[in-house]
Structure formats: C-alpha cells, structure tokens
Amino acid sequence: MPNSISFDRIAIDSLEKKYRIALINSISGFKSASLIGTCNSKGQTNLAIFNSVVHIGANPPLLGFILRPTTVPRHTYQNILDTGYYTINHIHQDMIENAHQTGAKYDEAESEFEKCGFNTQYYGDFNAPFVAESRVKLGMRFKEELPIKSNGTYLIIGEIVHILIDDETFLDESGALDLGVANTVAISGLDSYFSPQFIKKMPIPRP
Amino acid sequence: MPNSISFDRIAIDSLEKKYRIALINSISGFKSASLIGTCNSKGQTNLAIFNSVVHIGANPPLLGFILRPTTVPRHTYQNILDTGYYTINHIHQDMIENAHQTGAKYDEAESEFEKCGFNTQYYGDFNAPFVAESRVKLGMRFKEELPIKSNGTYLIIGEIVHILIDDETFLDESGALDLGVANTVAISGLDSYFSPQFIKKMPIPRP
DSSP, X not given: OTTOEEEEHXXXXXXOHHHHHHHHHHTTOOEEOEEEEEEXXXXXXXXXXXXXXXXXXXXXXXXXXXXXXXXTTHHHHHHHHHHSEEEEEEOBGGGHHHHHHTTSOOOXXXXXXXXXXXXXXXXXXXXXXXXXXXXXXXXXXXXXXXXXXXXXXXXXXXXXXXXXXXXXXXXXXXXXXXXXXXXXXXXXXXXXXXXXXXXXXXXXXXX | OTTOEEEEHHHHHHSOHHHHHHHHXXXXXXXXXXXXXXXXTXXXXXXXXXXXXXXXXXXXXXXXXXXXXXXXXXXXXHHHHHHSEEEEEEOBGGGHHHHHHTTSOOOTTSOHHHHTTOOEEOOTTOOSOEETTOSEEEEEEEEEEEEETTTTEEEEEEEEEEEEESOGGGBOTTSOBOHHHHTBOEEETTTEEEEEEEEEEOOOOOO
C-alpha cells in the first residue's frame, strides 16, 4: 500500500529510545489502567499505576500483572512479598490526572495516596488499602511470581478474595461488569487515556 | 453506600458458573482484542482471537499472552511450539463479527482464515500468516513459555520481529500508534466490544 510503513527487527532496535518506547508500548493495543494499593509491614501505604493487569482464569479467580522490580513500582513488589496482599482499583475518567501522577518517583516514606489526592479505604480485616475514590476494587492475595527470563521482569499472579463495586447497576444480568457504565478508562501506551464506547455484545461463536 | 455490592471469596466460588465467568472476565478492565495467526509444519493455517495480549518490555520488544492449552486455542499453542513463529493482528471495528467467529471450535483441518472470511498475507520469508484485513500486524518469534501453576495456563512470550502498519499516519510524531485513528477495538469480558474515544495524553509524572 502507498502509505504503509514497516519496521523489521533491525529497524526497531535502531529507533531513537523514546520513539521505540512509545511505539512498542502502544503496539499491543488497548490496556487496562489500574491502581495497585499495598502497604509495608509497618502499615506505610503505597499506590502505583499499572497498565498490564491481565485475566488469568475465572475458577479460581486469578489476575496477573507485569512488574519491573528495578524501576518505580519496586515498593509495590516488596510490599506484596512482605504482606501477601494487595488491591487492584479501577481508574475512572475523573481520576485520570491523580492516577497518572502516582507514576512519579516518590520516596518510600511518602504515600502516593496522600501525594496524589486519594483516600485509603479498609475493608474488614483485609490487610491492604483500597482506593476510596475507585468504584470497582479488588482485594487480592498473592499466589505466585514467574520470572521472565527474556527481560528480567515478573508476572505476579494473585487470586481475587474481595470484589467491591460501588453500584450494583454496574453489573448486567449476565454477571458482566459494564465498564462503560462504571466509566472505567482504557490506556494506550504509557500516557494516552481513552473512554471506550460500547459497540456490541457478540453471541458465543459456533462453527 | 446504599447500592453497593460486594463478593467475598466464598460468594465468588458459590456463583452460578456462567455468572462467575462473566463477572471475573470483566472485572480486570478493558483488554486488547487480537487475532493470532499460525500455521503447522505442513502449512495448514490457524487463526484465533485472544484478549490477553500484554506488553512485557520495549527493549527487547516483547509481548506476552495467556494460553489455555486444554481449550480452543490448542492449535495455536502447538503451531507456535512446532514452528517458532506467529502473528498478532489488531481487530478493527469492521472486523468484529468475523474476528469473534474465530473463537468457534473448528477442526484442525479447517482454517479459521477461510471459515471466518479473512485472507492470509505473507511477508518476505516470515513463516506465519498475517491477517490481510488487519491494519496493524506484528510478526512474532517465540521466546519462552511460563507455566502458571495456579491454574495450568501458560504465559507465552515472543519478541517482535516485524511491525506492519497500513498507514503511516497511524503513528504520531512521538512514535506512538494512535489506536483511535487505527480504529482498533477494546474488549470487555469475552464478548463485549468497545470503540475507545480519546480523552487526553498526560505528561511524564514528576513528584
């Protein structure tokens, strides 16, 4: 095609660093945007934005996310290993600025909850802090970490032990959470936020 | 809150099976929707829809996806192990019906390309079939598979060796692929398709 563009591996590796990061981070398509809440063994809270939460299975209910222990979210990693618990909190349209700001490098003694304008919420005796402003929150128990040899990152897997939803009308009659009604955002790359508009629900495909 | 609803782990495990599947598949937020193209050692092609493609890293350029070897996509898995190559193809709004249909259980001798109305496209000597109709396509080389003990699934990791984009205007000046311009869709749960509308691009966060 006349306007098409292609990159082979040599071309990708030769790209200017920021350009390559922007390209590769956006090329996988839309991603979820979530805030992961943790605390250390002394109760110091931490909150960090992640765009790699992925569904692992429904029974048992398992979610994973990719973690880079050597960069910003290392407090998240250490806290999960130390306490065994964390929360995953949806980001809604009115939370974008504050949620994105949790990606800044704060000192361990500072809490991104406070620095970025979020309130902690605790639920029963569950050990990790939820984001009060989030309308869909998950309490997670750490299950396993899988080291990814190819680049030194980890897949962190946890099981869902609590689901907290602000409004029961977010759920449709099938049990599905209507992300449009909940106003949950999607992210592209590292910095571009989108509000998805519902197109259609498809039936189970049969040959 | 008056209309809030919560599920603890006992409640989740007690849900009717279809309700639980719908709830847990939607609770992780928006997901990418991609078609993974493979062929076996005899050249028989296969195409399957996946909603778990996840960014692993930019240097080297790595993507992962979750695979359940015991259900529908087993041809995908076997073909990747046999040949070492696969393609990841974006799903755009006008491809939803045909892409969703690749989730049906076809016999190994049948190709979802043919059955679901897609054309194969080959690029140079790259061994796996691309989806001609997709406007953003990735040629992938298998790197590693990580068995997930918690539920018997696998994280399949590959490195990007080709990026094929139909129109260079899909890329902005920073290198980011504009998923809105490319009309790539997002998926919620297993069956609900969304067209994301751009809200804003945020600057790099600093304390």
